[in-house]
Amino acid sequence: MKTPVYLDYNATTPVAPEVADAIDPYLREHFGNPSSSHAYGRRAREAVDRARKQVAALIGGRPDEIVLTGCATEANNLAILGVTRALRTARRHVVTSAVEHPAVLQPCLRLREDGWEVTIVAVDQDGRVDPQAVAHALRDDTALVSIMLANNEVGTIQPVAEIAALARSRGAVVHTDAAQAAGKIPVDVAALGVDLLTLAGHKFYATKGVGALYVRAGTPLAPVLVGAEHERHLRPGTENVPAIVGLGEAARLARERLPHAAVHLRKLRDSLHALLAASVPRLELNGHPDHRLPNTLNVSFPRASGRALLESAEGDVAASLGAACHAESDSVSGVLAAMGIGYERASGAVRISTGMPTTEDEVRHAARALVDAWRTVRRT
Numbered sequence: 001m002k003t004p005v006y007l008d009y010n011a012t013t014p015v016a017p018e019v020a021d022a023i024d025p026y027l028r029e030h031f032g033n034p035s036s037s038h039a040y041g042r043r044a045r046e047a048v049d050r051a052r053k054q055v056a057a058l059i060g061g062r063p064d065e066i067v068l069t070g071c072a073t074e075a076n077n078l079a080i081l082g083v084t085r086a087l088r089t090a091r092r093h094v095v096t097s098a099v100e101h102p103a104v105l106q107p108c109l110r111l112r113e114d115g116w117e118v119t120i121v122a123v124d125q126d127g128r129v130d131p132q133a134v135a136h137a138l139r140d141d142t143a144l145v146s147i148m149l150a151n152n153e154v155g156t157i158q159p160v161a162e163i164a165a166l167a168r169s170r171g172a173v174v175h176t177d178a179a180q181a182a183g184k185i186p187v188d189v190a191a192l193g194v195d196l197l198t199l200a201g202h203k204f205y206a207t208k209g210v211g212a213l214y215v216r217a218g219t220p221l222a223p224v225l226v227g228a229e230h231e232r233h234l235r236p237g238t239e240n241v242p243a244i245v246g247l248g249e250a251a252r253l254a255r256e257r258l259p260h261a262a263v264h265l266r267k268l269r270d271s272l273h274a275l276l277a278a279s280v281p282r283l284e285l286n287g288h289p290d291h292r293l294p295n296t297l298n299v300s301f302p303r304a305s306g307r308a309l310l311e312s313a314e315g316d317v318a319a320s321l322g323a324a325c326h327a328e329s330d331s332v333s334g335v336l337a338a339m340g341i342g343y344e345r346a347s348g349a350v351r352i353s354t355g356m357p358t359t360e361d362e363v364r365h366a367a368r369a370l371v372d373a374w375r376t377v378r379r380t
């Protein structure tokens with residue numbers, strides 16, 4: 001069986017060879033527990049400390065502001081449930097947006113069950129949050145504003161710096177889920193003005209099962225998991241040293257490659273878009289035309305089901321309908337619905353995302369296969 005062209009880098013990325021090489025000695029040899037005070041432990045501790053520095057450097061934070069976690073979902077839960085727990089006697093309100101990943105929306109809904117008030121701010125037809133809508137939602141008792149940096153399904157980049165300035169002027173803590181942004185666009189905690197920021201290793205060529213939460217010094221935050229003293233009491237549990245070493249190396253690579261990466265990803269994404277648009281009349285772009293991740297192309301094929309189209313093309317292309325996490329369900333994307341996109345257009349949507357290994361040949365092959373599949377499945 002031939003291997004389909006992989007164009008689903010927003011779902012996950014392969015592990016970079018440099019990352020695999022960096023991890024290898026920590027799988028095979030250096031197995032120590034970073035909390036042990038002997039030589040084995042010290043070697044592991046040094047590796048974790050080095051990785052923490054590399055992660056901090058990627059986002060312009062300090063190493064002691066990085067909490068290493070098991071994934072982005074965990075980092076988001078720690079940010080949302082942790083800040084609200086720390087502020088629960090003084091504040092009772094949280095603001096988020098309608099296009100957040102479930103790893104943000106679900107903890108917010110949990111808070112609502114627990115008596116918090118949660119305002120879910122709407123987005124425009126490009127998937128953007130209007131900072132003024134956030135300003136309008138802010139209250140004296142707003143504990144936290146959590147707005148993602150870039151959307152996983154349509155790639156729209158949110159005006160987080162503007163939102164953060166407004167929220168912080170009202171005394172709210174600001175979190176952004178940057179799981180999709182790291183490695184694709186510059187991510188700098190000072191420029192964004194955020195207090196907390198989430199990263200996911202497997203979205204930028206590290207392994208799955210590792211992430212990080214940036215926590216600006218002084219941010220009120222209580223742990224969600226309780227146990228021993230790891231990660232300054234904020235995330236107990238023995239560190240996953242190999243995965244953390246990989247996260248560090250991936251962060252180093254992402255920082256080094258960013259200028260080139262953005263150009264490469266955009267060039268291939270746009271050439272795919274042009275090839276599709278040339279053969280599919282009335283192909284519609286979902287997401288902001290400019291304020292968008294350079295690798296993300298979400299398009300609606302007219303008179304077709306995106307699911308049927310991808311099934312028809314599956315031997316040639318691996319892309320997705322939207323978020324990988326609800327690829328099994330039949331409902332249309334909540335993100336597209338929040339953008340006011342109707343059922344017909346939403347059901348024809350396909351998310352294609354390019355990555356560092358993507359080539360011109362792959363893009364041409366994928367475009368041909370998607371156009372053929374559309375011609376096969378379209379309704380006449």
Ligand SMILES: Cc1ncc(COP(=O)(O)O)c(C=O)c1O
Binds near residue numbers: 180
């Ligand atoms: C924006 C965003 N946040 C959070 C996550 C969750 O990442 P993980 O499943 O690694 O916890 C994802 C994964 O798709 C994502 O795209």
